[in-house]
Amino acid sequence: MPEQTTRNTPSRLILTESERESARSNEPTRHGLTSERADSTPSEAARGLRIGVCGPVGTGKSSLIALLCRELSADLEIGVVTNDIYTDEDARFLRSAGVLDPARIRAVETGACPHTAIRDDVTANLIAVEELEEEFAPLDVVLVESGGDNLTATFSPALVDTQIFLIDVAGGGDVARKGGPGIERADLLVVNKTDLAPYVGVDPVAMVSDAGSVREGRPVIALSRTDPASVEALVTWVRSELTRHRGGALVPADPGPMAPHFHAVGTSHTHEHDHQHA
Amino acid sequence: MSDDLLMMLLADARLPVAGHTQSGQLEAAVRSGLTADQVPVFMRSRLASVVRVEAGTAVVALHRLRAGLPLEPVLDAWAARTPAAPMRDTSRTLGRALLRLVRRLFPDSTHVAEVAGLKRPCRPLVLAAAAATGGIAPTSLGRLVAYDDLQTVASASLKLLPLDPLDATSWVHDLLPEAERLATGVAPLTEPHHIPAPSAPQLDLWAQTHAHTTRRLFSA
Numbered sequence: 261m262p263e264q265t266t267r268n269t270p271s272r273l274i275l276t277e278s279e280r281e282s283a284r285s286n287e288p289t290r291h292g293l294t295s296e297r298a299d300s301t302p303s304e305a306a307r308g309l310r311i312g313v314c315g316p317v318g319t320g321k322s323s324l325i326a327l328l329c330r331e332l333s334a335d336l337e338i339g340v341v342t343n344d345i346y347t348d349e350d351a352r353f354l355r356s357a358g359v360l361d362p363a364r365i366r367a368v369e370t371g372a373c374p375h376t377a378i379r380d381d382v383t384a385n386l387i388a389v390e391e392l393e394e395e396f397a398p399l400d401v402v403l404v405e406s407g408g409d410n411l412t413a414t415f416s417p418a419l420v421d422t423q424i425f426l427i428d429v430a431g432g433g434d435v436a437r438k439g440g441p442g443i444e445r446a447d448l449l450v451v452n453k454t455d456l457a458p459y460v461g462v463d464p465v466a467m468v469s470d471a472g473s474v475r476e477g478r479p480v481i482a483l484s485r486t487d488p489a490s491v492e493a494l495v496t497w498v499r500s501e502l503t504r505h506r507g508g509a510l511v512p513a514d515p516g517p518m519a520p521h522f523h524a525v526g527t528s529h530t531h532e533h534d535h536q537h538a
Numbered sequence: 539m540s541d542d543l544l545m546m547l548l549a550d551a552r553l554p555v556a557g558h559t560q561s562g563q564l565e566a567a568v569r570s571g572l573t574a575d576q577v578p579v580f581m582r583s584r585l586a587s588v589v590r591v592e593a594g595t596a597v598v599a600l601h602r603l604r605a606g607l608p609l610e611p612v613l614d615a616w617a618a619r620t621p622a623a624p625m626r627d628t629s630r631t632l633g634r635a636l637l638r639l640v641r642r643l644f645p646d647s648t649h650v651a652e653v654a655g656l657k658r659p660c661r662p663l664v665l666a667a668a669a670a671t672g673g674i675a676p677t678s679l680g681r682l683v684a685y686d687d688l689q690t691v692a693s694a695s696l697k698l699l700p701l702d703p704l705d706a707t708s709w710v711h712d713l714l715p716e717a718e719r720l721a722t723g724v725a726p727l728t729e730p731h732h733i734p735a736p737s738a739p740q741l742d743l744w745a746q747t748h749a750h751t752t753r754r755l756f757s758a
Contacts, residue, residue: 345755346753346754346755348752348753349753352752368559368757369559369754369755369756369757370558370559370755371558371559371560371561371694371697371755371756371757372697372755373558376558377558377559380552380554381552381553381554381555381556381557381558382554383554383555383556383635383638384556384559384635384757386638387556387631387634387635
């Protein structure tokens, strides 16, 4: 039967930064991974790259996916899975955007549990991803859009290889400083809609700088669809993740569950310490 | 080891098998006017119809797995008793979801391998493979199918209707004797043609309507 194997997952989901590095340098051996049905299933690197896109409601997840389809579909085979609260709203937006064959856009119902569907029971999403990969083989990239949730929701590494977390300037200048697993540890943080900054009284440079200070060097892109340089930076990041995936060097890393914003004794941090810690 | 713990594991709502995407046609029923106080009747109607088919299918498949008999006739008998295409599709998708888990739990099971080799097995067949591997008795398997359906609808009702969760759980509790009757009723079945063939056209219609709505919380 055509079903693929259960996606292999690390025996322990949260890798430390040094483990990520060591896992990368030990390519193509993949950290505690075993294959259930090696005979019928392409290896992780042989199948397409699975990219998660998550972030709070209204930050621009669907638009970002439409943008990526527009920029990449000329030379890459793409599929999209959406998780909306009322199923196929996002899927219909993407289909109507005309950037991808509508058949390549699947909506997954989450039973009003968008967080569960990307985190503690990813089954429905994985099946949708696998069906797209089977039907339109070979796909280079599958984009999985989470239902708009809150700052604590991130993808399980059992579902995606790499993930983008979105916030936007209209959500307030202090969002990046507040942190959370996605803001701090998603593979890429996008601060979206920078063109709106003057209208909402937010300094995008400070926002990106705040984000950078909590992300320990992980990339941040200040994005506006009207700013070609920022779009180019996003596309370059996606292509570089695809290259790492194909080389077997991309090991899914979990941004982790919500962690309190604390500083251990002896560690330093660079942002102004004028806010209350929980 | 008794089969109790494996039963608990398989009946747990936290099982990663996409259970949270299902309402057992309740969403369509609510959309067409079903009210909160009618949910227990709705649950009982399912026990009397689609759940008997699913439970009977699971029990017969369990018998045939243990006896080394082919499973295709069971799959055919189940399909013939599940006239709504979206219902068949849902059960097959949930079977695929459960198979992911069961293959991980029992990687060496020949029963699981046999069901995995079928074309799109429905959920009762995958459950039967887990039961055959884990030593679950036919009556227990019937209880599992019935209990899971009650909890699926009860859980979905909390998302769809203004309810006290204590009420929803009370409804499940009050229907346990009915679930027990169902389980003991189907437990002796061994032949595909023994599988009950009740009819619930309103559930079929709801399933079909739901499959064509564009705004829904639940897959089915």
